[in-house]
Amino acid sequence: xxxxxxxxxxxxxxxxxxxxxxxxxxxxxxxxxxxxxxxxxxxxxxxxxxxxxxxxxxxxxxxxxxxxxxxxxxxxxxxxxxxxxxxxxxxxxxxxxxxxxxxxxxxxxxxxxxxxxxxxxxxxxxxxxxxxxxxxxxxxxxxxxxxxxxxxxxxxxxxxxxxxxxxxxxxxxxxxxxxxxxxxxxxxxxxxxxxxxxxxxxxxxxxxxxxxxxxxxxxxxxxxxxxxxxx
Amino acid sequence: xxxxxxxxxxxxxxxxxxxxxxxxxxxxxxxxxxxxxxxxxxxxxxxxxxxxxxxxxxxxxxxxxxxxxxxxxxxxxxxxxxxxxxxxxxxxxxxxxxxxxxxxxxxxxxxxxxxxxxxxxxxxxxxxxxxxxxxxxxxxxxxxxxxxxxxxxxxxxxxxxxxxxxxxxxxxxxxxxxxxxxxxxxxxxxxxxxxxxxxxxxxxxxxxxxxxxxxxxxxxxxxxxxxxxxxxxxxxxxxxx
Numbered sequence: 001x002x003x004x005x006x007x008x009x010x011x012x013x014x015x016x017x018x019x020x021x022x023x024x025x026x027x028x029x030x031x032x033x034x035x036x037x038x039x040x041x042x043x044x045x046x047x048x049x050x051x052x053x054x055x056x057x058x059x060x061x062x063x064x065x066x067x068x069x070x071x072x073x074x075x076x077x078x079x080x081x082x083x084x085x086x087x088x089x090x091x092x093x094x095x096x097x098x099x100x101x102x103x104x105x106x107x108x109x110x111x112x113x114x115x116x117x118x119x120x121x122x123x124x125x126x127x128x129x130x131x132x133x134x135x136x137x138x139x140x141x142x143x144x145x146x147x148x149x150x151x152x153x154x155x156x157x158x159x160x161x162x163x164x165x166x167x168x169x170x171x172x173x174x175x176x177x178x179x180x181x182x183x184x185x186x187x188x189x190x191x192x193x194x195x196x197x198x199x200x201x202x203x204x205x206x207x208x209x210x211x212x213x214x215x216x217x218x219x220x221x222x223x224x225x226x227x228x229x230x231x
Numbered sequence: 232x233x234x235x236x237x238x239x240x241x242x243x244x245x246x247x248x249x250x251x252x253x254x255x256x257x258x259x260x261x262x263x264x265x266x267x268x269x270x271x272x273x274x275x276x277x278x279x280x281x282x283x284x285x286x287x288x289x290x291x292x293x294x295x296x297x298x299x300x301x302x303x304x305x306x307x308x309x310x311x312x313x314x315x316x317x318x319x320x321x322x323x324x325x326x327x328x329x330x331x332x333x334x335x336x337x338x339x340x341x342x343x344x345x346x347x348x349x350x351x352x353x354x355x356x357x358x359x360x361x362x363x364x365x366x367x368x369x370x371x372x373x374x375x376x377x378x379x380x381x382x383x384x385x386x387x388x389x390x391x392x393x394x395x396x397x398x399x400x401x402x403x404x405x406x407x408x409x410x411x412x413x414x415x416x417x418x419x420x421x422x423x424x425x426x427x428x429x430x431x432x433x434x435x436x437x438x439x440x441x442x443x444x445x446x447x448x449x450x451x452x453x454x455x456x457x458x459x460x461x462x463x464x465x466x467x468x469x470x471x472x
Contacts, residue, residue: 113268126318127318132288135334
């Protein structure tokens with residue numbers, strides 16, 4: 001055990017190329033997924049928060065429920081879509097990083113949409129009378145609220161990133177954990193542990209935990225600073 | 232009346248109900264340009280709701296509310312409202328005023344000039360760059376007045392604008408309101424503070440349990456209230472003014 005730990009630290013210190021490659025791919029996949037989900041999820045969250053339409057409450061309940069989507073189920077659905085016989089099989093992207101980005105985007109889109117809906121809804125309650133008094137239309141109000149809740153939304157996006165970086169089920173199924181192509185931190189840890197190669201698994205585990213802690217610290221500090229600066 | 236004026240405002244048999252008893256009960260009145268109007272009444276008399284109905288933030292359950300020239304949706308508003316607790320956006324004091332003008336469709340460079348003039352008129356020019364939400368309560372309320380003032384509204388509604396402020400902040404707000412009144416803006420203000428009603432008002436609309444009980448010039452209202460409710464209210468409130 002302590003031997004494995006020493007080996008892991010040693011790998012980290014000399015920036016083992018294999019380890020670095022896996023970490024970089026993980027970041028590339030999860031950051032792409034977060035960017036896509038934020039681009040889609042924030043406007044959706046704002047629209048649901050400010051909009052009044054039939055079935056709004058049902059949509060909110062569903063969106064909140066989808067936050068708990070099991071990654072393996074998302075992986076399975078995307079697999080079925082992208083497999084050779086599936087409706088999007090012709091794209092030929094199964095077992096590529098792109099497929100992993102698609103799966104993670106689907107996984108965290110509800111998280112970003114639901115959490116941003118909540119933050120914007122709260123702000124809308126506070127601002128509604130004032131904005132309507134000024135003559136702002138709903139579209140305008142939605143944009144104003146997106147900007148005014150920007151620090152809460154940043155936390156939301158980071159929560160999405162944390163979820164994406166730490167999940168294993170979806171990327172395992174649609175990526176296939178192919179060495180040098182689709183192997184990311186979580187799938188590598190799963191594999192190396194079962195193979196008994198503990199140093200690599202531990203090293204990656206430490207990096208993953210460090211990333212999650214750093215992301216949370218960044219989220220916390222941003223909110224704190226913003227609170228102090230902008231009230 | 233000057234052309235295109237939105238006044239007078241007419242309310243005909245306006246009621247507002249949300250389950251239970253009416254919050255506003257068959258109120259009919261006309262509000263014209265000129266003297267400042269104070270809506271007076273105890274907490275829960277319906278002052279805030281009546282102003283929100285007039286300002287268009289609430290729709291009446293029955294009855295009609297008509298401005299002499301109706302507002303087109305999306306067109307710049309000729310009326311503004313200052314709330315009891317000011318709602319400031321997370322940006323600078325300057326940007327908060329500019330925001331209101333932007334929504335009203337006023338472009339640069341005129342926008343900047345109007346913002347500076349408005350901040351100056353409430354004595355906040357030196358805090359223009361400060362984030363609005365870290366200003367004190369009194370400063371935020373002055374900023375809310377500047378934001379309303381920048382739009383040069385024909386009618387300015389004020390809903391207990393000093394209710395959560397200390398006496399010195401209250402004095403500052405009152406002097407700004409007086410200046411707006413003097414500049415020709417029609418002031419319609421809700422308050423339960425008799426001293427304030429006397430200092431700022433020309434006429435009183437007295438509400439009791441959602442009904443318009445009495446309307447009279449300020450001096451007359453305090454000297455010789457016609458209704459029992461108004462007499463009781465004046466007597467009851469006096470010790471605290």
